[in-house]
Amino acid sequence: MATAKEIAYELIRNSIFSGKFQPGHQLKEEELAGLLNVSRTPVREALRQLADQGLIEIRANRRSYVADVSEAQFEELMDILSFLESYSARRAARRISKEELDELKQINAEIERAVDDDPHFLQLNSKFHRAIHRAAGSHKLYELIDRIIDFHHNLYFKFGQIPARHNPLSVTEHQNIIEALEDGDEEYAALMMRAHNESVRRAFRQYWSERGKLPDAESA
Template identity: 35%
Template sequence: MQNPDIPDAQLASAQPDAPELALPKLARQRLHDTVVDHLREFIVEGQLAPGVKLNERKLCEVLGISRTPLREALKVLAAEGLIEISPNRGATVAQLSEAEIRDMFELMSGLEAFAGELACERISETELAQIKALHAAMLLSRAQNDLSGYYSRNHAIHDLINIAARNAALRQTYVTLNRRLQALRFRSNFQTSKWDSAIRDHEGMIAALEARNGPALAKILRGHLLAKRDAVLAERTLGVAAAEREA
């Protein structure tokens, strides 16, 4: 997920008017999708933090593009709820309220639990093998203290379980909601204890999938998502308290 050309110092400490990002110039092929993917990645990994005003000129320089494809990409991200576009203020990274965070994670816990039940009925041996391989790669990322690699594999495991549910309506709802939660899910792993807890959950997920035990997998997934909700809300409370002390 994290681009190796982007220094660590430019991560979540980004200030309004857009951070100083660095990225190789983009190829013209599939430019629109590539721009959307890079901007979404910046938001997920905190390089463009909630509330940051996007500076179009700087982003065009970073991505090596003109303003037309940039603005098209911003419209896509606005439709996904990742940014907000105002006629007077331009584009800013969206900020979720405490109530929105709570509601969305509770809904996501239900979606993932249901997907887990269906996946236990419908998953193929090939898909199960892919999930096991991703889990092994996730463990390696954990050993290397690679949060970006860990998260990308973690995300892929959840995504494969959802795909294995074979339910198009569920899939569409899941993808739409998960895009709004990705940045929060990423930040919920900042503490290594959270990584280790998530790994134990994932080991339980694989065991439940192997046993085709839908109720067990649903219970694990629901608890997994609600734990992330609690971690995000706790971090948010600490951030608000720190800001009040500095004020």
């Protein structure tokens, strides 16, 4: 059975990723404790864990806020994510099993059916990427990438969801990654993962530029 702290953690985390709690939103311990019908202690512990993961900020006044993401942070995040995920794909190409490949194919088929449902698409997309990183066979690498994926979710809901027109392209890019993994081609798997991340970067920039929310960067 989940503890009160674990329940509080999941509720707050899911509320951030669903967009219910937007970046900059203040998270009040008393309100959250009342919502969960628990004391403030497990809520405080959950907030500290989320702060350690970078999803919230605990400021000098000890108040907690959903973490914000700047343009510079976005560019840095995408650089790091692209580097780590490419390395992970390279490792996975050497190690991935038939069962893990079948799982990736199944997830991508589900993603294709969810191209017009952005929240569900995002959830499945993260599941796809995490499956690759598990197949890479490095727990430490998985933990590093998992934290960045959480930041990516936060970014996604700060500025608004990428239009569904980009989603079918992601399905195709995923298929390219799967084929490279199935062939055991380490270089091509890394290349396809890097290309996929750059495609996502461009989609974010285009979306924000169209809405005046984030100026186009001069270079990646």
